[in-house]
Amino acid sequence: MKINAIKLKNLRNLLKKNNLEGLIISDFTDTKYFLGDFFHEDESILLITLKHIIVFSRSLYEGSFKQKYKEALFVSEDKNRPEALVKKVKKLNLKKLAFDENKELYSAAKIYLKAGFKESSSLISLLRITKTEEELKLMRKATKISMQAYKNIQKYVKPGITEIELKRKLEDEMARLGGQGFSFELMVSFGANTANPHHVCDGTKLTKNTAVLFDWGAKYQEYCADMTRCFWFGSKAPKEYKTILSLVKRAHDKAIKEAKCKMSGAQIDNISRSIIDQAGYGKYFTHRTGHGIGMQDHELADISQLNNEPILENYCFSIEPGIYLEGKYGVRWEDCFYMTKKGIIQIK
Amino acid sequence: MNEKLKQFQKLLKKENIQAFCVLENDTIRYLTDFFFYSPSDAYLLITQSKVYCFTKKMYSADFKRKAPYITLVDSLDIEDVCKKASKFKNKAFDSTLAPYVEGTALASCGFKTRPGFLEQAQEVKTQSELKIISKACHISARAFEIFKKQLKSGMSEKQGAALLESIMQTLGGQGLAFDTILAFGANTANPHHHNSDRKLKQNEPVLVDFGCKYKGYCSDITRSWWFGSKVSKEWQKTFDVVKEAHDYAATLAKDNIRATTLDSAARDFMDKAGFDSSYFIHSLGHGLGLKIHQTPYLSPKSQALLKTNSVFTIEPGLYYDDKFGIRYEDTFVLTPKGAKILTK
Numbered sequence: 001m002k003i004n005a006i007k008l009k010n011l012r013n014l015l016k017k018n019n020l021e022g023l024i025i026s027d028f029t030d031t032k033y034f035l036g037d038f039f040h041e042d043e044s045i046l047l048i049t050l051k052h053i054i055v056f057s058r059s060l061y062e063g064s065f066k067q068k069y070k071e072a073l074f075v076s077e078d079k080n081r082p083e084a085l086v087k088k089v090k091k092l093n094l095k096k097l098a099f100d101e102n103k104e105l106y107s108a109a110k111i112y113l114k115a116g117f118k119e120s121s122s123l124i125s126l127l128r129i130t131k132t133e134e135e136l137k138l139m140r141k142a143t144k145i146s147m148q149a150y151k152n153i154q155k156y157v158k159p160g161i162t163e164i165e166l167k168r169k170l171e172d173e174m175a176r177l178g179g180q181g182f183s184f185e186l187m188v189s190f191g192a193n194t195a196n197p198h199h200v201c202d203g204t205k206l207t208k209n210t211a212v213l214f215d216w217g218a219k220y221q222e223y224c225a226d227m228t229r230c231f232w233f234g235s236k237a238p239k240e241y242k243t244i245l246s247l248v249k250r251a252h253d254k255a256i257k258e259a260k261c262k263m264s265g266a267q268i269d270n271i272s273r274s275i276i277d278q279a280g281y282g283k284y285f286t287h288r289t290g291h292g293i294g295m296q297d298h299e300l301a302d303i304s305q306l307n308n309e310p311i312l313e314n315y316c317f318s319i320e321p322g323i324y325l326e327g328k329y330g331v332r333w334e335d336c337f338y339m340t341k342k343g344i345i346q347i348k
Numbered sequence: 349m350n351e352k353l354k355q356f357q358k359l360l361k362k363e364n365i366q367a368f369c370v371l372e373n374d375t376i377r378y379l380t381d382f383f384f385y386s387p388s389d390a391y392l393l394i395t396q397s398k399v400y401c402f403t404k405k406m407y408s409a410d411f412k413r414k415a416p417y418i419t420l421v422d423s424l425d426i427e428d429v430c431k432k433a434s435k436f437k438n439k440a441f442d443s444t445l446a447p448y449v450e451g452t453a454l455a456s457c458g459f460k461t462r463p464g465f466l467e468q469a470q471e472v473k474t475q476s477e478l479k480i481i482s483k484a485c486h487i488s489a490r491a492f493e494i495f496k497k498q499l500k501s502g503m504s505e506k507q508g509a510a511l512l513e514s515i516m517q518t519l520g521g522q523g524l525a526f527d528t529i530l531a532f533g534a535n536t537a538n539p540h541h542h543n544s545d546r547k548l549k550q551n552e553p554v555l556v557d558f559g560c561k562y563k564g565y566c567s568d569i570t571r572s573w574w575f576g577s578k579v580s581k582e583w584q585k586t587f588d589v590v591k592e593a594h595d596y597a598a599t600l601a602k603d604n605i606r607a608t609t610l611d612s613a614a615r616d617f618m619d620k621a622g623f624d625s626s627y628f629i630h631s632l633g634h635g636l637g638l639k640i641h642q643t644p645y646l647s648p649k650s651q652a653l654l655k656t657n658s659v660f661t662i663e664p665g666l667y668y669d670d671k672f673g674i675r676y677e678d679t680f681v682l683t684p685k686g687a688k689i690l691t692k
Contacts (some may be wrong), residue, residue, distance in 0.1 A: 106443040168517060
């Protein structure tokens, strides 16, 4: 397997810009960004220098790794991989190395600092924020699987089924359609549970005339889908439920229409938030409008008041305004998008 | 207070630690039974008599309901942990499970590093943990019986793995302990094979290594069998030795025995049976719990002693490049009467 040339080139450019000879990559998702699915968690460190790609991992993998990645070096180390890395770097006579201060473990960082390596901010997170065409393709596939599965399981939405049972139906159907794991712990909530934006599924049974909310997403080749749908189960939806549902849908659609390339995350957040504010429900919209998404369901590219950085071409993020009335019900409407010069396009 | 926190506080007393800070999400879940969505949503500070949880406001209502014996602090500032712990002299954190930034802050306010402490603390399971792990193992074992009947020639390794995973989920599994390995034919010779589009044919070996999670806890099984009726004699002989080595190693397990004793016994067994144990290219087993690999490690260089109520795998294997490989694995709990299979 070839390690993606665009990703490598982008990283090496970033290294040069930061006056570095190499970067130590130990975060599990960051290593997968380059190597794909190969190791378990906490089993490998990846070192990418201007010239080399070196992996430090368990001896067990040596044979199969060398077969799969011909362009990378493999260093067998079962115990102390940071020490092995320092030794190898000395041999290669490299000096200007850095580790990610936000993702490194304390014990490893101490070893790197002692060897004279530097702290750096999350360079790989910065790379991951801009998606390649290939990555967008995988995210579309994950989204298609998720949406199809949701449609297929609607027949099970019947009185008596529990949240956990319905969640399993959805998980099962996504796996059957080719999904490879889940972007996060899926959420299926009934009734007043929908008012808790971080509800954990339980044995609550579905009854007629209650609110239902699904927040779900499949993974496909490491890439995440994420979406939320909600509806009133039964014919007697309260007036206020209808009002807040149409309000969040409008807030969602307005952001899609008006978000422009180079707007800040805060500006896009404002588009959705102002509609809900004006209708008097501002204090019940208790979270940000959206989050970045890619190999993880939460990445950089926050659509929130706290993000004053511009949202640029091929950044991916969710738009998911919500309103939560504690003790009664909550609504949220969510899709994922990527930014283009001409505005945002839904990943679907 | 739940059993696990009590056990942890006992350990603190024994080690003479007055306060311990836990920063890692899985360990926080282990100790509190509470699930935080993001890996950096909470810190725990555990003293010999009290437990504090530092977290975001969003979790507080739910947390108070589920863990009323833990004192909530509405802050995610590590400096506040320092302040709360300022009166204690002997305080520590696990440097192998602490992010660099937070670890640095703790170290500078007097916390000492205790690498590996949290993994060690999870080695001996409580009764409620054993119940959950048994359930995870049972689901996996039951799923295998169904899967073996449904696996057909023409199915690819990837399709077969998806089928098995879906059966586990239907039986109540909650996600995977690790990515399923399903290998056909000569692919079985690679212990860490990555599932391909290769299709199953009649009369060839199959190896599957898999496990579901249940309430966050892992299970782990490997089965090898011959698909079709014309079983190769060479394969069968090898299988018998691997299975016997597995059974034999299990009979040796008892409280305080060295893990290396079991590992070398399995290798000696193979050698004595006329099979060169240098083809057994990995360690005999590993502990598991919330994580799929944790202490005790049953490997040639392991320092571990097996303890009653610890949970581990025994998984000998023999691998012949380009021909076939065989591995046989169960998850065990060590009881006062010896090792008991959970994956059944």
